[in-house]
Amino acid sequence: MASDQLVFVPLGGVGEIGMNLALYGFGKGRNRQWLAIDMGVSFAKDDLPGVDGILPDIDFLLERKRNLVGIAITHAHEDHFGALFDFWPELEAPVFMSPFAAGLLAAKKGSENGAPDIPVQVVQQGDRFPVGPFELEYIPMSHSIPEPNAIAIRSPAGLVLHSGDWKLDPTPLVGKPTDADRLKALGEEGILALICDSTNAIRDGVSPSEADVAQELEGIIAGSPNRVVVTTFASNIARLRTVAIAGQKAGREVVVIGRAMHRALGVADELGYLKGVGPIRDQDAFGSFPRDRVLALMTGSQGEPRAALARIANGDHRDIALSSGDRVIFSSRTIPGNERSINAIQNALVDQGVDVITDSDALVHVSGHPRRDELRQLYGWTKPQILIPVHGEARHLHEHARLAQSEGIAEVIELRNGKMARLAPSPASVISDVNAGRLYRDGNLLLHPDASGVTDRRRLSFAGVVTVALAMATDGDLLDDPQIAIFGLPTVDGSGRPFLTIIEDTIENVLESLPRGRRKDPGTVREAVRRAVRGEVAAVWGKKPITGVLISVIEDE
Numbered sequence: 319m320a321s322d323q324l325v326f327v328p329l330g331g332v333g334e335i336g337m338n339l340a341l342y343g344f345g346k347g348r349n350r351q352w353l354a355i356d357m358g359v360s361f362a363k364d365d366l367p368g369v370d371g372i373l374p375d376i377d378f379l380l381e382r383k384r385n386l387v388g389i390a391i392t393h394a395h396e397d398h399f400g401a402l403f404d405f406w407p408e409l410e411a412p413v414f415m416s417p418f419a420a421g422l423l424a425a426k427k428g429s430e431n432g433a434p435d436i437p438v439q440v441v442q443q444g445d446r447f448p449v450g451p452f453e454l455e456y457i458p459m460s461h462s463i464p465e466p467n468a469i470a471i472r473s474p475a476g477l478v479l480h481s482g483d484w485k486l487d488p489t490p491l492v493g494k495p496t497d498a499d500r501l502k503a504l505g506e507e508g509i510l511a512l513i514c515d516s517t518n519a520i521r522d523g524v525s526p527s528e529a530d531v532a533q534e535l536e537g538i539i540a541g542s543p544n545r546v547v548v549t550t551f552a553s554n555i556a557r558l559r560t561v562a563i564a565g566q567k568a569g570r571e572v573v574v575i576g577r578a579m580h581r582a583l584g585v586a587d588e589l590g591y592l593k594g595v596g597p598i599r600d601q602d603a604f605g606s607f608p609r610d611r612v613l614a615l616m617t618g619s620q621g622e623p624r625a626a627l628a629r630i631a632n633g634d635h636r637d638i639a640l641s642s643g644d645r646v647i648f649s650s651r652t653i654p655g656n657e658r659s660i661n662a663i664q665n666a667l668v669d670q671g672v673d674v675i676t677d678s679d680a681l682v683h684v685s686g687h688p689r690r691d692e693l694r695q696l697y698g699w700t701k702p703q704i705l706i707p708v709h710g711e712a713r714h715l716h717e718h719a720r721l722a723q724s725e726g727i728a729e730v731i732e733l734r735n736g737k738m739a740r741l742a743p744s745p746a747s748v749i750s751d752v753n754a755g756r757l758y759r760d761g762n763l764l765l766h767p768d769a770s771g772v773t774d775r776r777r778l779s780f781a782g783v784v785t786v787a788l789a790m791a792t793d794g795d796l797l798d799d800p801q802i803a804i805f806g807l808p809t810v811d812g813s814g815r816p817f818l819t820i821i822e823d824t825i826e827n828v829l830e831s832l833p834r835g836r837r838k839d840p841g842t843v844r845e846a847v848r849r850a851v852r853g854e855v856a857a858v859w860g861k862k863p864i865t866g867v868l869i870s871v872i873e874d875e
C-alpha cells in the first residue's frame with residue numbers, strides 16, 4: 319500500500335560504541351511490524367560501581383512485542399548479541415544468526431547459570447529468507463570475528479542495507495572476504511538506505527589487512543628469545559590462528575588460557591576454522607617447557623582485573639610466571655576507558671623485566687572497521703539514496719555524515735538512540751522520539767539507572783555513610799543515647815577528635831536547640847538531625863556523607 323511507511327529506530331549503538339539494537343518497522347501506526355537487528359551490551363566503566371554491563375532500554379519494543387517478527391544478529395561480538403539471554407525470554411521472537419554465532423551462543427549458555435534456551439534459526443552466509451513483511455539476506459563482510467554479515471532488508475517500501483561491523487579486508491585469513499559482487503548487485507537493484515558502521519570514519523585511508531598483522535606477528539614471535547605471551551580478544555579466531563601457527567612454526571608449544579578463549583576455539587574448530595593449527599595445550603603445560611619453546615595465548619588485553627594476564631603481571635597466577643627477558647604482545651586495541659588498568663598491567667610487566675609490545679610499537683593489531691576510503695568504496699558499490707551513520711560516538715557519526723554528504727549521497731540523516739526516522743515514503747526525515755535509554759545489569763537484576771542506587775554508590779565511594787538511630791518518647795524526650803554507625807569516614811579530624819564524638823555533640827546541640835513543640839514531631843527531628851550532622855561533618859571534613867536518621871517513638875502505656 320502506498321501509505322505504508324518504512325521506519326528505522328535505533329534503541330542502542332548510535333552516539334556510543336556498544337549495545338547495538340536497531341529496529342526496522344513496516345506498516346502504519348499500531349499495525350507496524352518490527353524487525354530487530356542485533357541485541358548487544360556495553361561494558362560498564364569505573365564510574366558505575368557494581369554495574370556489570372549496560373543494555374539498551376527496550377520498553378518501546380516490549381510494548382510492541384506482538385508485532386516483532388524476528389531478531390537478526392549480524393555477528394557474535396558482545397556489543398551485537400550480548401543482551402540476547404537477558405531480553406529473549408521477554409520477547410520470544412524468532413532469532414537468526416550464522417553458525418559461528420549460534421555455536422558461541424550455545425557455548426556461552428553452557429557456562430552461564432540460568433541462561434535461557436533460545437531456539438536459534440541458523441543462517442548460512444548468502445542465505446535469503448522471509449521474516450514477516452521483510453526478506454533478509456546475509457551478506458559476508460570482513461571484520462575481526464568469523465562470519466560477520468551485512469543484512470539486506472527487502473520490504474515493499476524499499477531495500478535497506480544494514481552494514482553491521484565491517485571492513486574491506488581482501489585477506490581476512492578466516493572465512494570469506496567482503497562480498498563485493500553481491501554488494502554491487504544490490505546497488506544495481508537499488509538501495510534506498512545504507513545504515514552504516516562509523517567507528518573509524520575519522521581515519522583516512524584503508525585499514526591494513528589481517529594478513530599484514532599475521533606477517534608482523536610471525537616475525538616478532540620467531541625473533542623472541544624467551545617466553546612469549548600474546549593477549550587478544552577471545553573471538554578473534556583469525557588472530558588466534560595466526561599466533562598459534564606462528565608459534566608452532568617457531569618450534570613452540572602453544573598454550574591457551576581462559577575459558578572464553580577455549581570456548582571460541584572449540585566452536586571455531588567444529589566449523590573447520592582451525593585446519594592446519596597443531597595441538598593446543600592447557601595452561602598447566604606452560605611450566606613444563608623450556609623458556610624458548612612455549613607461547614601462551616590469553617585474554618585480559620583490556621586490563622580486566624580477574625583475567626590471567628592481570629594475575630601474571632601481579633605475580634600471583636597459579637601456573638604461569640614470567641621473568642626478565644620474556645615478552646608480552648598486546649595484539650589488541652585499548653578500548654577507551656580501559657587505559658588506566660591496561661597501563662597498570664603493562665607497567666607491572668616492565669617492572670618484572672618483561673618486554674612489552676603494543677600496537678604503537680608494531681603492526682600487531684588492526685581494527686575491524688572501515689576507514690574513510692573503505693566507506694567511499696562501499697558508497698560507490700551500493701549507491702544508496704539515504705545514509706544513516708550508526709555504530710559510533712557523536713564525533714564518528716558526524717564525520718561519517720559529512721563524508722557521505724561530500725561523496726554526493728542525497729539524503730544523510732544524523733540521529734541518536736530513540737529517534738524514529740522515516741525512510742519511505744520520501745523524503746527521509748526524523749519523525750518522532752520514542753522511549754529509549756539504558757539499563758544496568760547489576761548482580762541478578764536489570765535496572766533503570768534512576769532506580770539502581772548507582773548514584774548513591776558513587777557518593778558512598780568518596781564520602782561514606784553516617785547512620786543515626788534515636789529512641790524518643792511521645793513528648794519528644796530522648797529515651798536513650800543516640801546510636802551512631804559510620805562507614806567510610808576518617809576516624810578522627812585534623813585535631814584528633816573522633817568523628818563519632820563530633821556527631822554525638824552535633825546531635826545533642828541540635829536537639830537542645832529545637833523548641834519542645836517541634837521536638838514532638840519525628841519528621842522535624844529527623845530532618846533537623848540529618849541536616850545538622852551532614853553539615854557539621856562537611857564543615858570539618860570538607861565532604862558530605864550520605865546521612866540517614868532513624869527514629870522510633872515509644873508510646874507510654
Ligand SMILES: [Zn+2]
Pocket residue numbers: 393395398461483
Ligand atoms: Zn563487531
Ligand SMILES: [Zn+2]
Pocket residue numbers: 395397398483709
Ligand atoms: Zn560492534
